[in-house]
Amino acid sequence: MNNLNSILIEGNLVREPIMKTLPKGTQVCSMRFATNRYYKLDNQSSSFERETNFFDVETWGKLAEICHMKGKKGRGLRVVGRLKQNRWNDPDGNLRSRITIVAEHVEFRPETKKESSPSMEISFEEDDYPGNLQRENNYNYSDKELERVIF
Numbered sequence: 001m002n003n004l005n006s007i008l009i010e011g012n013l014v015r016e017p018i019m020k021t022l023p024k025g026t027q028v029c030s031m032r033f034a035t036n037r038y039y040k041l042d043n044q045s046s047s048f049e050r051e052t053n054f055f056d057v058e059t060w061g062k063l064a065e066i067c068h069m070k071g072k073k074g075r076g077l078r079v080v081g082r083l084k085q086n087r088w089n090d091p092d093g094n095l096r097s098r099i100t101i102v103a104e105h106v107e108f109r110p111e112t113k114k115e116s117s118p119s120m121e122i123s124f125e126e127d128d129y130p131g132n133l134q135r136e137n138n139y140n141y142s143d144k145e146l147e148r149v150i151f
Contacts, residue, residue: 005082007101009055011035017071019064029064031057031071033079057081057101067106076109 011033018030033055038048057079059067071077081103090096 006080007083008078008080009035009101010076010078011055012076013071013073014054016073017068019068027061027064027068029059029068029071031059031067033057033077055101056098057103059103059106063103063106067103070108075111078107078109079103080105 013031013033015032020028020030022028035053035055037051037053039051040047041049058064079101081101084100084102085097086100087095087097
């Protein structure tokens with residue numbers, strides 16, 4: 001029996017995606033994004049603390065091409081994939097490791113007007129796009145509002 005290795009995570013890209021082509025021609029896109037979690041320190045306090053976590057994501061093949069084209073710093077995305085652990089020895093002989101998310105499904109949140117560049121402007125008809133473009137921190141997007149990239 002296989003063990004379950006699955007992750008679903010949302011956040012914002014913290015840098016431009018980096019595309020690499022392997023010797024056999026396979027394309028790999030590396031992205032780094034951040035997620036925020038808000039919580040109260042205690043029940044008496046009305047203020048919230050913010051915890052920010054950073055994750056590395058890699059996509060392969062056609063999905064890598066699309067993520068490199070559509071991804072840009074600050075853009076929100078939802079990733080479904082699996083965790084992969086890379087292990088190596090550093091120059092001092094110490095064992096090191098890093099966990100990476102290998103994306104199998106990516107959804108980009110709609111670009112806001114301030115994120116759009118003139119060459120990649122996305123226009124929406126009022127019937128096709130419920131809500132306004134300024135909902136930056138609201139994660140309750142309908143399926144119709146998300147750009148889906150599935151391979």
